[in-house]
């Protein structure tokens with residue numbers, strides 16, 4: 467038992483239901499002073515919901531909350547803020563067309579002497595200090611829209627810190643960060659911990675959890691599985707607690723017969739981000755593309771898919787040269803593309819799961835211009851089952867799904883088109899271990915049916931485990947090809963990706 471004065475927060479028998487889902491069932495959760503506490507569980511397990519209860523965004527149906535041993539009620543975000551609880555959400559909440567200072571102090575701008583005026587000088591000075599605390603050396607007058615995602619994440623942290631929080635909740639803060647940025651974030655987290663701040667850290671990357679957390683709490687299906695010091699557990703223990711069963715080695719691609727060439731790219735260029743890239747992809751083949759963040763992998767796939775015009779080279783499908791000037795043309799030619807930044811790629815958050823899944827396939831489901839509703843529903847149902855999308859019904863609004871399940875909806879959408887060439891950019895980012903296994907199985911199944919898959923991934927075990935062949939990119943070029951991934955190591959890829967014997971600042975996640 468912990469002595470009571472070590473405990474900052476205790477949540478007791480928390481229940482929370484949404485229509486059709488009991489998201490939390492009698493969950494107990496305790497955070498001590500100055501600890502980093504990891505909260506883990508599969509997609510839809512209830513992690514975000516529990517933290518929304520804590521931060522006043524979703525008041526519980528029942529249960530009690532104790533803060534420094536005193537019972538408190540947290541009916542709204544202002545009440546959480548007054549206690550010193552600050553949350554960084556899974557989806558970034560910054561306003562792109564305001565600058566950093568305005569975002570950090572939104573709604574609590576320092577007043578000038580004259581009534582109703584803002585003391586802008588003070589605001590930017592304070593913002594600068596907060597940004598410096600998280601290691602960001604940027605002008606606080608910069609618009610959020612001008613910053614890369616990773617830096618926006620750090621601005622969120624700066625904003626949360628500026629609230630003088632004694633408990634900071636970070637919901638998957640690292641999923642869009644490079645290895646180097648994760649390290650910077652972890653350094654800040656350790657500093658905060660040394661100052662006595664408690665942190666709840668949600669992540670699907672267990673390797674990170676084991677690197678940074680003091681204790682871990684596991685949720686499954688809205689229920690508490692257990693809490694323990696991290697040093698008492700192994701990664702396998704945590705996975706078993708999360709999924710409630712033993713996971714077999716989940717990469718293993720079934721050997722699919724590899725057929726004829728379906729895609730050939732010759733000397734493809736786009737300005738200086740894609741420089742003279744040539745490769746071919748065959749039916750039933752999973753071709754991995756590795757490289758550091760910024761190596762040009764996403765740009766390459768966007769160029770192939772017609773998002774950006776190529777400035778040189780050509781593309782052949784089934785041996786015939788094709789012109790691709792837009793994604794619509796790429797789709798017409800049998801390509802699908804699951805982008806890296808799935809949220810930004812047009813989920814219709816207020817519409818149903820079914821609508822979001824079938825929306826790009828609608829054309830093929832119409833007879834003389836009329837949609838066949840049963841066909842659409844059946845298609846949606848098939849993919850909800852195949853990807854194990856956790857939703858109470860096909861009618862559920864996508865905004866009500868957990869973050870990982872929203873991602874599966876985007877993947878499902880592209881699969882409905884039955885593309886013959888499928889490009890997947892970071893297909894398992896933000897996706898839990900169990901669902902990863904499902905996505906790998908699905909890729910393997912697609913390959914068996916003859917789909918050629920181009921998979922960009924920064925997770926080296928994934929690239930090595932899933933691919934039939936691997937291309938490594940650096941500075942817009944292919945610098946290595948690995949024909950036998952089973953015989954290769956993470957080091958082989960890293961060395962090629964970083965160029966030079968000792969690697970240098972790597973951003974590949976090992």
Ligand SMILES: Nc1ncnc2c1ncn2[C@@H]1O[C@H](COP(=O)(O)OP(=O)(O)OP(=O)(O)O)[C@@H](O)[C@H]1O
Nearest residue numbers: 484489509510511512513514515866867868869870
């Ligand atoms: N506003 C809402 N309306 C309806 N259902 C909801 C709502 N918010 C969450 N849910 C449901 O509650 C359950 C728990 O979701 P939650 O977002 O807490 O999961 P999570 O553990 O954070 O998952 P992920 O790892 O995918 O982010 C899910 O079944 C989800 O669909």
Ligand SMILES: [Mg+2]
Nearest residue numbers: 514556868869
């Ligand atoms: Mg979540």
